[in-house]
Amino acid sequence: MTDAHPPITAVRTAVARALVEDLEPLGDLTAALLPPGALARGALVARSPGVVAGRLAAVEAFVQIDPAVEVDWLVDDGSGVEVGTTVARVRGPAASIVTAERTALNFLCHLSGVATLTRRFVDAATAGGTARIWDTRKTTPGLRALEKAAVRAGGGANHRGSLSEWVLVKDNHLAGMGIGEAVATARRRWPGRTVEVEADRFSQAREAIAAGADLVLLDNMTPGEVARCVADRGGGRPLLEVSGGMTLDNVSAYAATGVDLISVGALTHSAPALDLGLDLDVTSHTA
């Protein structure tokens, strides 16, 4: 599932930035206590159950510090892990491994946290229907590419990646224009591109459907209101999305309405880190 990985360009720069944060100006003061030539072997192990994401970034952290560190990855992004599952094995110069450890884990735990929360929402929604869970633009600044990949690793999909990808008309954009005119204007300016309309109530949803939007975002509606919109739509177009106040408790009820997509900002703005740690043995350099 290669589409669960972020672009390597984004990984490289995010890791380089994070290493600077943790190392400059003086480097790892404590690692300098290790005897020259000391080696280490270790295992990245899950301490909570969840879904792994962040492999590319974790490997990159070790390798940017020292290409002599070898990392064998045992489970790819998107795999479920239990307490005690070994995710990867690491081997090489001890000082390099302890220096890179925290940065590697910061990526791995955060991104696995995103994947894990996504999986929980996906599972909860599946109990109610076929709706897909997807993310929002409420991502952590600087990490959008990595977090959106982690959502995919968790089984979710990606809403637009930026303001530049598709049109999403909200009340504020109308400024007196009708929805139909807004959709028509957007189509003319941005042909071939997804045009989505946010609707706060049934009448707006109906207007957006009539206007030929590709997606209608039903915002802050009850499951009952959503069901009414679904029924009103008739066939499979446009796709209907719900957002606003989705929780693990209510997502199944929303999925049961027959809606197509459920957007959950919490996937990226409120996912607790997944607990993974590095169990390490430092050995003499003759090992």
Place this chain on the structure above:
Amino acid sequence: MTDAHPPITAVRTAVARALVEDLEPLGDLTAALLPPGALARGALVARSPGVVAGRLAAVEAFVQIDPAVEVDWLVDDGSGVEVGTTVARVRGPAASIVTAERTALNFLCHLSGVATLTRRFVDAATAGGTARIWDTRKTTPGLRALEKAAVRAGGGANHRGSLSEWVLVKDNHLAGMGIGEAVATARRRWPGRTVEVEADRFSQAREAIAAGADLVLLDNMTPGEVARCVADRGGGRPLLEVSGGMTLDNVSAYAATGVDLISVGALTHSAPALDLGLDLDVTSHTA
């Protein structure tokens, strides 16, 4: 409380990076629907109770998009807010404001989330004793400076900012050396600088205290074990810190042991975003 703000250099680059993520290559497709010259006024409003942080970044997001946007901030970082509290007022070209909105909020909600969780831990600890809450290096990659400032805004303190700031000797660093030798070596190499030792059990803590560490980190101990270490220390030196498994439920018990500092990784790796939104009125350009 100016020390609750991150360095402006870190703010500028983090915001610039985030705006690139959200705008390139085509810009805000939807904002382009707004009539030329449209103006807007809005209020950044809390939708959940908590503690605000991220003011500099939020302002920077608007101003980097358009210096004509005016932001009047009503409550500074570190202030508590209730549902409905207006945090700031924003005024200026409508297209600029809606374009910068999400980036500004992503910083504000994330950092306020960190400040809010910190405040909750601080309050919980206060119920038990005088121990201070502080953070760890388990920060979101690329945002360490901003998150550590948010911890201060929430009333917490900052553990070391990087591997480069002070020495923290863990088991892996000893590699056969005794704790006393490690502390002496560290002091020789890094004079004047904090030397901390991690201890997993009472005997190690005693050894670290005897070695003259400035800080001893009591890792994964029960409150009872911690209390024993506190009693054993006698006077006020070294400072004793606990870490490992701190929760809002048990932090008071740890504070009650008389320990000095309680480190909580969750402050920065698992804080849910605080819900703040921008209530906006788009007006004609003659407004």
Place this chain on the structure above:
Amino acid sequence: MTDAHPPITAVRTAVARALVEDLEPLGDLTAALLPPGALARGALVARSPGVVAGRLAAVEAFVQIDPAVEVDWLVDDGSGVEVGTTVARVRGPAASIVTAERTALNFLCHLSGVATLTRRFVDAATAGGTARIWDTRKTTPGLRALEKAAVRAGGGANHRGSLSEWVLVKDNHLAGMGIGEAVATARRRWPGRTVEVEADRFSQAREAIAAGADLVLLDNMTPGEVARCVADRGGGRPLLEVSGGMTLDNVSAYAATGVDLISVGALTHSAPALDLGLDLDVTSHTA
């Protein structure tokens, strides 16, 4: 027509980069000959007819060198100019203006060249039908955001901004899969997002239409073949796009087929610069 401007973030970094190219390490050796305090006034004037684009970048070039340079822009991006049309007036310290001049013009002439060629294609297509001209990913490395805005300034539209924006299935991606399966897979993985299929012959186009693609790219077909695809499609969906070998001579014939969109790589990879120059008067500093 604010959507004819690129995001300011992209403008700032592109201009900063260009100024470094032209100035470091020693600065403008020749400008240093000017008497201290010398002032200048000048006009950016078109020396060929065309369409202007690049205003933000040109202004940015002057202002990054010296905020004391004042630029009054007379015609916005997207405006047609004749030989002799004054595009902007510039005023300020003479050394600053001559130092920034070439960088400002390099942006302005290149981007206006893109806008001008776009307008020519748009006009030629209009003679044949209602098809829109749009661009491709064949942009100059490092200038995609600016060039795509210039295409809009010229009256064209923007095809996908990057590989990350929408799905475009070509032969190489099928690897044994049928078109229908590819479209279905793409829809499942990237819901809500444009899915386009490239077709080299009528049968493929028919297959892509049947598969429910949003866009079908008719590649290297004759106008006759395109007309057959248009007829076969029936209603307005999917949008049909032609590409491959479009020229100012044949674009009208393609537009006449009733196709919706015509992609022209040349807009960004082969547009000659539009000739604009700065007519400058250097005056004594008491002016």
Place this chain on the structure above:
Amino acid sequence: MTDAHPPITAVRTAVARALVEDLEPLGDLTAALLPPGALARGALVARSPGVVAGRLAAVEAFVQIDPAVEVDWLVDDGSGVEVGTTVARVRGPAASIVTAERTALNFLCHLSGVATLTRRFVDAATAGGTARIWDTRKTTPGLRALEKAAVRAGGGANHRGSLSEWVLVKDNHLAGMGIGEAVATARRRWPGRTVEVEADRFSQAREAIAAGADLVLLDNMTPGEVARCVADRGGGRPLLEVSGGMTLDNVSAYAATGVDLISVGALTHSAPALDLGLDLDVTSHTA
């Protein structure tokens, strides 16, 4: 001919920037459809006759995406190609190759376009005399180093690389000073460095020659006027350069005047891309 390559530092950063443009945030949506492990082999083939340039950048594009992609280059920068000439062979993971393809080609086609147009001017000038063709500072922002190398690949030479390299006195710089004084001032301030003077008419050229300039730029003169200046100069110094309105049609006439150098802004601001493409076979991963 290693001097036909740009510095590797410039190549690396230009390619990294271009890949970010095309891949972030979500990566190549379509490549993700390929079966895991799929391999591909391909050939970069010329579809128009011309001169190749951009090898370093094209290789860098593939390798930055995936070091497992192997590129065997068959003709170096500066070589002429015919329709059908294979420029390089590419082999490796299919997804990596299709993801990097457009970026590699954008560099290769643009830079080969520059080299090709240069060669055409060189050939045209050769028909008239021994004058060398060289470029200007009218380069595409951000690509100066790469474009100036492409000019060399095409057989041209490089005029000054930036405002920082040598002195070029134009009317605007004089501000009342005589040419003789300007040259003397420049020599004093910037000893050992080329001092060039722009002359719009014969009398100025004579003045510049008398002033001891190293180079005199004869701007917007007819071949007859140029010939007069050449005759007036006598011996081989200073070098005489013509600029302004050079075309493939008139360049021979200018070369025939005996002038030393002919500067052509069009080499870098108006060269159409050379058409090269990647013919690719995607194979099963067992291939």
Place this chain on the structure above:
Amino acid sequence: MTDAHPPITAVRTAVARALVEDLEPLGDLTAALLPPGALARGALVARSPGVVAGRLAAVEAFVQIDPAVEVDWLVDDGSGVEVGTTVARVRGPAASIVTAERTALNFLCHLSGVATLTRRFVDAATAGGTARIWDTRKTTPGLRALEKAAVRAGGGANHRGSLSEWVLVKDNHLAGMGIGEAVATARRRWPGRTVEVEADRFSQAREAIAAGADLVLLDNMTPGEVARCVADRGGGRPLLEVSGGMTLDNVSAYAATGVDLISVGALTHSAPALDLGLDLDVTSHTA
């Protein structure tokens, strides 16, 4: 002595920056005269006695230009060298070596200069007592990480790496507050972290000691005044540091006072470069 090396992240970016300075836009004009395929072997040789530092940066300079250059390092950072000592051997493509040579040497000579001056101060101080020499924040902008490592290579220690690492209260910070209050405030805000106080006279030093500072900086005192402060302190805490006007002539007298640390800004702001050169043999490519 791995702690004599700077973090590799800082080395990589400093070297990349330096190579851009020396190579762009046109590359090494002169190296292009070398015959294609020419190889070279050379030795980095000390031409003055001193202490070497900068190995990582020097290697990085060659390798960033061309990974085919092999560098065998014979003496590590911190080693003393005599006139004629070979520090490293270099082998590979001649053009690559001469192109990277100056950048490699600029790092090596500057950083070895810092290490050498540090060693001289260390040796001079040792003649008087056990005081350690350490550096200041008076570093060359952009090179702090590398210079502080060079100080360690010379046998010195590192004062705080930045304003962010520890508290140093000077007169200007007091603004009416007493020293005791300042120390207490600093401790409360920045627990666990070094708190240092600058004292200009005995009474202030006594106040700072009483306030419980970790370090007291005795600024611009005579050896006699320093000795009085040392005597007054009694036991080993706080550490006492002297600064202001330290020279190779007087440092021994200061060390003899029993003070713990002597800070010398000159280590990083006024160290002359150590003279090292590259003796090179260019050979035919069949060598």
Place this chain on the structure above:
Amino acid sequence: MTDAHPPITAVRTAVARALVEDLEPLGDLTAALLPPGALARGALVARSPGVVAGRLAAVEAFVQIDPAVEVDWLVDDGSGVEVGTTVARVRGPAASIVTAERTALNFLCHLSGVATLTRRFVDAATAGGTARIWDTRKTTPGLRALEKAAVRAGGGANHRGSLSEWVLVKDNHLAGMGIGEAVATARRRWPGRTVEVEADRFSQAREAIAAGADLVLLDNMTPGEVARCVADRGGGRPLLEVSGGMTLDNVSAYAATGVDLISVGALTHSAPALDLGLDLDVTSHTA
């Protein structure tokens, strides 16, 4: 004398980098002790006699931290100062001023050190003859633009700014080629550009003169040998430059030979910092 300033682009990035070094991640811990709203006034004062350089960078340091800091500069780059001369006055928020102080001074003291040493060499040379002092490529990595401007501020000139600016043929480049052939090749490849040849002995110098070099670098010759070369040259061309082992003691003797230029690596690699300090008064915020 505006040519004594470096390009503002180089200043901006060098200052931004230096501030990051000194402030991230936590900011100025000590400045946070100042009462909110405290103001300060101060004077940048010379504590040693010398020549000032670095004005743009010093101002930039204050303004990047806080645009509310006002800096009035009293003497421009290139001015001589005595002990006690006030160079500039600074006024604004106290915390901002103390935070930026060290960075501003690091630039100012280093660059003034370069200007001061340059002036000393210029003065010493003037005692012997009319030879100009100029610099080399032996600059501090990352600061070339600023240091070369400081050399100009000190009255020196700038040798080539990079390997990309002109050709300098050394023994290693010849690889069997004669000097005449090398010069001719260089002229053909890089027309209009300075071609310089290094000569270690009289016969080589004669060969280089005969070859028509623009500059001949007489390396490591005695004044007597240099005088012989000068005599041999006859007229004013080529320019003759000496290098190798120039000191304040011997430079006059070299100048007396009639040589044109004297290159001194020490100007940029071994200039001690000029001592300047900030005398500051922190006042209440009502001041």
